[in-house]
Amino acid sequence: MNTPSSQREPIPRVGIETIEPYVPGKSAATGGAKTYKLSSNETPHGPSPKAIAAFQSGAGSLEMYPDGASTKLRQAIANRFGLDANRIVCGTGSDELLHLLATAYIGPGDEGIFTEHGFLVYKIAILAAGGNIVVTPETNYTTDVDAILNRVTARTRLVFIANPNNPTGTYIPFDEVKRLHAGLPPQCILVLDGAYAEYVRRNDYSAGMDLVSNNANVVMTRTFSKIHGLASLRIGWCYAPERVCDALNRIRGPFNVSGPGIDAGIAAMNDIAHVEMSAAHNEKWLEILTREISDFGLKVTPSAANFVLIHFPDSPGKTAAEADAFLSSHGVVLRSVASYGIPRGLRMTIGTEEANRLTVDLLRQFVSR
Ligand SMILES: *Cc1c(COP(=O)(O)O)cnc(C)c1O
Numbered sequence: 001m002n003t004p005s006s007q008r009e010p011i012p013r014v015g016i017e018t019i020e021p022y023v024p025g026k027s028a029a030t031g032g033a034k035t036y037k038l039s040s041n042e043t044p045h046g047p048s049p050k051a052i053a054a055f056q057s058g059a060g061s062l063e064m065y066p067d068g069a070s071t072k073l074r075q076a077i078a079n080r081f082g083l084d085a086n087r088i089v090c091g092t093g094s095d096e097l098l099h100l101l102a103t104a105y106i107g108p109g110d111e112g113i114f115t116e117h118g119f120l121v122y123k124i125a126i127l128a129a130g131g132n133i134v135v136t137p138e139t140n141y142t143t144d145v146d147a148i149l150n151r152v153t154a155r156t157r158l159v160f161i162a163n164p165n166n167p168t169g170t171y172i173p174f175d176e177v178k179r180l181h182a183g184l185p186p187q188c189i190l191v192l193d194g195a196y197a198e199y200v201r202r203n204d205y206s207a208g209m210d211l212v213s214n215n216a217n218v219v220m221t222r223t224f225s226k227i228h229g230l231a232s233l234r235i236g237w238c239y240a241p242e243r244v245c246d247a248l249n250r251i252r253g254p255f256n257v258s259g260p261g262i263d264a265g266i267a268a269m270n271d272i273a274h275v276e277m278s279a280a281h282n283e284k285w286l287e288i289l290t291r292e293i294s295d296f297g298l299k300v301t302p303s304a305a306n307f308v309l310i311h312f313p314d315s316p317g318k319t320a321a322e323a324d325a326f327l328s329s330h331g332v333v334l335r336s337v338a339s340y341g342i343p344r345g346l347r348m349t350i351g352t353e354e355a356n357r358l359t360v361d362l363l364r365q366f367v368s369r
Pocket of ligand 1: 041092093094095096119162165166193195222223224225226231234235236
């Protein structure tokens with residue numbers, strides 16, 4: 001219990017001030033005639049022109065509250081993927097949904113699991129809910145199902161995995177996801193964060209919708225921030241069991257998606273050609289960048305997403321921090337991943353052909369200077 005007589009100011013709940021705030025990728029370069037921001041996994045193609053038009057047409061009714069249930073957006077998503085719209089909840093980005101899941105299912109003393117180089121929002125959400133974090137080791141920067149299952153206890157309420165993971169880019173096949181789910185107790189929810197699902201071109205991959213359909217304890221989260229190019233609008237969604245949706249709907253903001261966001265999201269969801277164009281560009285450059293950067297001696301973790309994790313040596317003059325500074329002085333901004341426990345790595349988002357070519361040229365210069 002707080003003791004008001006000894007407090008001179010309001011004090012946050014226990015644990016809140018131990019949370020390290022999320023640090024976004026940098027926006028500004030230190031030099032270069034033009035800035036190429038490859039630090040936040042944003043699409044180089046922008047959103048669908050139809051989504052921009054839909055957003056703009058919403059400008060005429062900004063005084064009106066939006067539909068708090070995001071009904072038409074949920075319907076558009078349901079139609080696109082053959083899902084039940086009643087089992088979809090939209091959020092202010094998928095970040096909000098990750099937080100709501102933690103708020104709804106984690107209490108003091110409960111545990112939430114994520115992996116060694118997992119997305120940092122999981123940690124923040126679990127701690128903010130008053131829970132304990134359990135971090136499991138990865139194998140070759142990849143989710144290790146056995147390591148997770150080994151750490152499950154009677155207090156485990158949530159297991160978060162991003163598949164593919166950010167910032168590593170690695171994924172686990174659907175067989176492994178199913179094996180993970182099969183090993184979890186029924187009171188524990190498996191959260192499959194599919195922020196990069198649209199980019200994956202692998203026969204053994206699934207974002208896990210079937211697993212959600214057939215189980216009471218699996219949730220898939222998705223976002224409009226990455227391939228749909230609507231990061232600034234803050235729209236995400238999840239597909240979840242009915243009882244989970246019911247819980248999230250009780251505690252979410254009553255108008256958590258804006259009207260123009262709903263309209264733009266619907267148009268983006270329906271512009272399949274735009275998504276396919278973006279995915280094709282990504283597939284092409286993922287291969288080229290991985291090969292060319294590896295060719296001059298830097299290690300690149302095989303990625304299934306829209307970014308690559310590049311590893312640098314520890315020797316003076318060649319480190320990740322020095323590469324970051326060098327690239328930035330020429331206008332290219334990558335993402336330091338030291339906060340993800342990878343001090344020798346930099347994450348590069350796949351950009352336009354111009355940005356990709358420039359980055360490869362600069363990295364080649366850096367390595368041989
Ligand atoms: C970018 C990203 C998200 C998306 O967050 P939004 O709040 O929807 O913008 C979610 N999970 C992971 C792993 C991400 O990298």
